Amino acid sequence: MAPTASTPDPRDTRIGRVAASVYWYLMVEAGFLLAAAPGLVGLALVVPEPGSIPLYALCAVPFAPAFSAALYALRGGTRGPDQNPWPRFWRGWRMNVADVLWVWIPVVAVGAAVGIGIAFGPAAGVPALLVVISWVLLAVLAVWAGIAVVICSWFSFRARDVARLASYYLAARPLVGLGFASLLIVAVALTFFASGWFVALTASIFVGFARVTARPMERDIEERFLAPDAAADAAHERGDQPPG
Secondary structure (H helix, E strand, C coil): CCCCCCCCCHHHCCHHHHHHHHHHHHHHHHHHHHHHHHHHHHHCCCCCCCHHHHHHHHHHHHHHHHHHHHHHHHHHCCCCCCCCCCHHHHHHHHHHHHHHHHHHHHHHHHHHHHHHHHHHHCCCCCHHHHHHHHHHHHHHHHHHHHHHHHHHHCCCCCHHHHHHHHHHHHHCHHHHHHHHHHHHHHHHHHHHHHCHHHHHHHHHHHHHHHHHHHHHHHHHHHHCCCCCCHHHHHHHHHHCCCCC
């Protein structure tokens, strides 16, 4: 029975809003696992040894498009007319997969090269200082990649413009970089102390925190780098009230 003027919509109650949020996160998690399934299956089959680093890199390729689609799906949350997260997730995947891969594949390739240097450097006589610098470079690259994937997920910029914007926000807005670095540390810690599968099964929660962390950057991009009409459309997509 449809709600009347005297019967409040159950979705507007506190329990209804909590249930809707849980439903969205569960559906987005399911979409992430399905989109990332080739990589997850590959990781389960790869032998964990330094020589398998290129295979690990190959398995990581599907993760960024899946993460991007989850970001797109959660951007507007449960607000607005689009109340079904499943088609929204796959619409975001189709829209962003090419742009994300243009950024992500070079990152994975560079990360693999740095990882090989870290794994085999001591045996080859590489100084310990260079190994430490390589670890720092790998961490900075991971944070930069997270920022770049967020930008690709929410905006349509050329790949080189995404790279410039990600570099700018990494250097000029340290709180954004620190937020993504914190998520990276938590993910690495959970992988080490629990399991990588635990991180995969809670990916939608990480996406939710990434969305909150990137919100100041998102609004700054809308104000500084988008035309007024495009900024208004982005705010509507996010679920904000239109200006006026």
